[in-house]
Amino acid sequence: MKKTPSTLSTLENAGLSAEDQLLFSNARPRPYEPYPIKAIEDFANWARANSLWILAFGTGCCSIELRPLMTARFDASRFGVAGRPTPRQSSVFIIGGYVSVKTLKRIVRSYEQMQGPKFIIALGSCPANGGMYFDSYNTINQFDLYLPVDLYVTGCMPRPEALLGAILELQDDIKAGKCDGANRYIEHFDEYKANQKKVIKDWNMPDYNW
Amino acid sequence: MMSELLDRLVRDFGVTDITERPPAITTLKVSKENGERLIRELRDREGFTHLNFIACTDWIEDGIFRLIYMLHNYDSKQNLGVHIDIKRDHAEMTSIHTLWAQAWTYQRELREMYGIHFPGSPRLEEDFCLEGWDAMPPMRRDFDTAKYSAERFGHREGRVSLVPRDHMKVQLYPNRGGDES
Numbered sequence: 001m002k003k004t005p006s007t008l009s010t011l012e013n014a015g016l017s018a019e020d021q022l023l024f025s026n027a028r029p030r031p032y033e034p035y036p037i038k039a040i041e042d043f044a045n046w047a048r049a050n051s052l053w054i055l056a057f058g059t060g061c062c063s064i065e066l067r068p069l070m071t072a073r074f075d076a077s078r079f080g081v082a083g084r085p086t087p088r089q090s091s092v093f094i095i096g097g098y099v100s101v102k103t104l105k106r107i108v109r110s111y112e113q114m115q116g117p118k119f120i121i122a123l124g125s126c127p128a129n130g131g132m133y134f135d136s137y138n139t140i141n142q143f144d145l146y147l148p149v150d151l152y153v154t155g156c157m158p159r160p161e162a163l164l165g166a167i168l169e170l171q172d173d174i175k176a177g178k179c180d181g182a183n184r185y186i187e188h189f190d191e192y193k194a195n196q197k198k199v200i201k202d203w204n205m206p207d208y209n210w
Numbered sequence: 211m212m213s214e215l216l217d218r219l220v221r222d223f224g225v226t227d228i229t230e231r232p233p234a235i236t237t238l239k240v241s242k243e244n245g246e247r248l249i250r251e252l253r254d255r256e257g258f259t260h261l262n263f264i265a266c267t268d269w270i271e272d273g274i275f276r277l278i279y280m281l282h283n284y285d286s287k288q289n290l291g292v293h294i295d296i297k298r299d300h301a302e303m304t305s306i307h308t309l310w311a312q313a314w315t316y317q318r319e320l321r322e323m324y325g326i327h328f329p330g331s332p333r334l335e336e337d338f339c340l341e342g343w344d345a346m347p348p349m350r351r352d353f354d355t356a357k358y359s360a361e362r363f364g365h366r367e368g369r370v371s372l373v374p375r376d377h378m379k380v381q382l383y384p385n386r387g388g389d390e391s
Contacts, residue, residue, distance in 0.1 A: 102341050129366040135356035137348045138340065141363040199362060201342030 015203035024206040031183045049171040050080040055090035060097025062124040062157040074160045087113040098126035112209040119150045145195045148181035237291035245294040246304040264316040270351045305331040323349040
């Protein structure tokens, strides 16, 4: 049984005007609780692992590698991978390379709108430690301060083979029930949110984008 | 034809530092006061009807920003770069958004990246690339980007940077401790 360690029962939504606060939900996200029967949870995980739908949101230059992944040569649809145009329909967020502060805001907004269970693959060296943009004034250096990462793929940039390998590995992890990034995010919600607000200075959206 | 034009510009606008860069670029320098008038004249009378771009260079040693207005003439296929020096502190330049509507996008960017003010330019104070920026404009050369990044975004432990030359010496000559001789 997982619990949300929080001081407030609702979110403040301080970034919104008083008028807008009435329009947005201020409820806290709840963690996912697995089925009590393990066999059913395992079956659900097997199903999730074999229908990974990727959000088509290219955040940086590594997302160039997502295009050959979907076409005939590498053909990721063999593994049940498909691209989706909206976060509401997708379960995998591939962070394609460097993340600027401006993009981070959109990433947070998209990630929170995704329906659970959801997973993040961080592609390339930039989300891991800044990569070649480690001293840039506008790109973040450690992506996992802001959102939970389930799998890293290193390289600058990784080839589609590496990305396919990552997808297979993610499938194995999901089947083993080890991908709990979304729950981690909710359990440590206040820390993640504080980190996000430290770099995103013009916070004009709800604290959690339902 | 170009030399006639340049002679006239020297006479009427006091342009200096004319540099021909073959095949089709000529640059010249003009004072801030005559800048807008010169560009207007080039657009209306001399056929330089297209604004390629507005760029800026930070000459911190001389205490100036150099604005570069690159104009193009479709008939003679000539490019004309108009250089205008403005002071670095309280940098300000006449807006040319009345000449080309697209100029205000450039001016918005210059305001954000260098802190140059263009009075009267539309939507100048709106964020362009940087949202909620609260430090010095980042393209100024006295802005320390590495320091800013370390303070704002932190660094992950264990990251190493290798100088390729030294690293490859150790890789190629491991027995001699990287000594190639």
